[in-house]
Amino acid sequence: MPTPSPDTLSAQLLDAARRAGAESADAMVLADRSVTVEVRGGALEQAERAEGIDLGLRVMLGRRQACVSASDPRAETIAEMAERAVAMAREAPEDPHAGLADAAQLAEDRSAAALDLADPAPEPAPDALQQDAARAEAAALAVEGVSQVQAASASWGAREMHLAASNGFSGGYRRTSRSLSCVAIAGAGLGMERDYDGDGRVYQSDLRDADEIGRTAGERAVERLGARRPRTGAYPVVFDERIAASLVGHLLSAVNGTAVARGASWLRDALGEQVLPEALSLIEDPHRPRVPGSRPFDAEGLPTRRRAIVENGRLTGWTLDLATARKLGMASTGNAARGVSSPPSPTNWNVALTQGTRSRAELLAEMGTGLLVTSMIGSTINPNTGDYSRGASGFWVENGEIAWPVNECTVAGNLREMLLTLVPANDARPWLSRVVPSLLVEGLTLAGE
Structure with missing residues (x-):
């Protein structure tokens, strides 16, 4: 069975909170995907892919509040989260300043379209990330005086977020990220120095060139010698x-x-x-x-x-x-x-x-x-x-x-x-x-x- 969408899960969390006895509540759901590749000596050092979903629920009883979280979207887990949160809230001290926003305070325009936070380009293949990291490493090593590259890595990520609350708010958006970094070491022994360069962007097409990042990291490390x-x-x-x-x-x-x-x-x-x-x-x-x-x-x-x-x-x-x-x-x-x-x-x-x-x-x-x-x-x-x-x-x-x-x-x-x-x-x-x-x-x- 496919995992429900973040907006569906946030609504389910609020329903569970009401059934458990919460007077008010808000829920946040984050769905993440990421790929990270590290290169050393021109070869793949590490590759990691992560996918996950995180659920957060805050419930309130008067001015008492409690937060719980989980990474399991099953219905039974959501029900248990709500029951546990309400039980915790009953024992929590009162906070006179806690509480949700009034309906009149809520954002009317909840669209992130104008902010351009998600790159429509497809997720890069791991090979493409490895090539970027390898190019950065090679460019750093080509700088005279650089003795080694401590790390060269490339990554991509995407996150979808949805927030919902019992005051009527419901909104969410997606964002992407693409990064590339290189750490170069110059010199030897006790005279070694290191420096770095890197870039992180929302759109892959905006990312600085891998050769430039590696070369800059190497030049900065060499400049620090002595x-x-x-x-x-x-x-x-x-x-x-x-x-x-x-x-x-x-x-x-x-x-x-x-x-x-x-x-x-x-x-x-x-x-x-x-x-x-x-x-x-x-x-x-x-x-x-x-x-x-x-x-x-x-x-x-x-x-x-x-x-x-x-x-x-x-x-x-x-x-x-x-x-x-x-x-x-x-x-x-x-x-x-x-x-x-x-x-x-x-x-x-x-x-x-x-x-x-x-x-x-x-x-x-x-x-x-x-x-x-x-x-x-x-x-x-x-x-x-x-x-x-x-x-x-x-x-x-x-x-x-x-x-x-x-x-x-x-x-x-x-x-x-x-x-x-x-x-x-x-x-x-x-x-x-x-x-x-x-x-x-x-x-x-x-x-x-």
């Missing part, structure tokens, strides 16, 4: 476009409704205040076509919308789902996300920071002497104060030119102060969910030699 620690002191730092989005990520974490409601945010008292330079805005747009973060509605059935998180440098609002909005006495921003085994929580979709007019090279020239960071490890962020410390590697810059590679150093500062000094380049990749260019930050402390 790395040493920089001088300790206070210097300006340019965060390369590859990792600059992490700075925006810290800001997004600080304006997340969960952190704000708990009082555990270094921006908790900054609503309406300047948090970025006046020329910069941070825009969230969940309606960008062919971008992984796009969606027509959130995990509570509310419509998603374009909004300015920061406008002309000033913080305009928090990122909220229904529960955190109720806790803060505000309205949801349509940013609820959830998995099948947990209740909704706020998150961000696609965000873009205002780009500058200068290239990264021009930013380095403006910086003069300092550090270009191309990769980071570890993280120590104080959520209450914004004190920031991360391990970094990259390149030392003298007189505006890259002088030598750097590793084993720590970059430290305070995020509130750092973000106010941002100077953006113009090199952000427009197809990413976080469109953030290289960023110059003044006055950070480097711990090196």
Whole structure:
């Protein structure tokens, strides 16, 4: 017997919840397919195909709620899920902020057609994925100085999601993904260095060429040979476009409704205040076509919308789902996300920071002497104060030119102060969910030699 569709299964979950005694409920069903291929030494290293369906049910008794999940779509499993969820909800503590959306809050347009999230091209054959990975590996190995390729992999995936709730909401959509990556190692022994390149797209036809990805990974690894620690002191730092989005990520974490409601945010008292330079805005747009973060509605059935998180440098609002909005006495921003085994929580979709007019090279020239960071490890962020410390590697810059590679150093500062000094380049990749260019930050402390 074929597995019922996600919309049919979500309706069955709601019916089972009602029969088990739930006062209200919502259900999420995810149907996934994926293929991943890894190559090493020109030969197939690993091939994996996965197909599965995940069911999630949240039931409510008054202000008590419970979530259960399963990966078995049989009718008896669905009935058992509902009974167990209701029994759990009876024992759960009351949450005054829990509850489904009112019918008037629900998205009216639930179609994802305009977002172009699913590639109509057929699923690629495993041989095609293997050829892409092998080409990337060969291109990396062809770079002089590359000693080996740690990993070259290609993958494809498709997911169908359906959300239904007892408040009358029912909607779903399909999305696809295609990715290719390569990690190259240069040098030998204790002098080995590695770096990577990769790409991930909704449409296979948009994916960057495998030869380019492999060659770039190899060149980046070779450029890192001979790395040493920089001088300790206070210097300006340019965060390369590859990792600059992490700075925006810290800001997004600080304006997340969960952190704000708990009082555990270094921006908790900054609503309406300047948090970025006046020329910069941070825009969230969940309606960008062919971008992984796009969606027509959130995990509570509310419509998603374009909004300015920061406008002309000033913080305009928090990122909220229904529960955190109720806790803060505000309205949801349509940013609820959830998995099948947990209740909704706020998150961000696609965000873009205002780009500058200068290239990264021009930013380095403006910086003069300092550090270009191309990769980071570890993280120590104080959520209450914004004190920031991360391990970094990259390149030392003298007189505006890259002088030598750097590793084993720590970059430290305070995020509130750092973000106010941002100077953006113009090199952000427009197809990413976080469109953030290289960023110059003044006055950070480097711990090196």
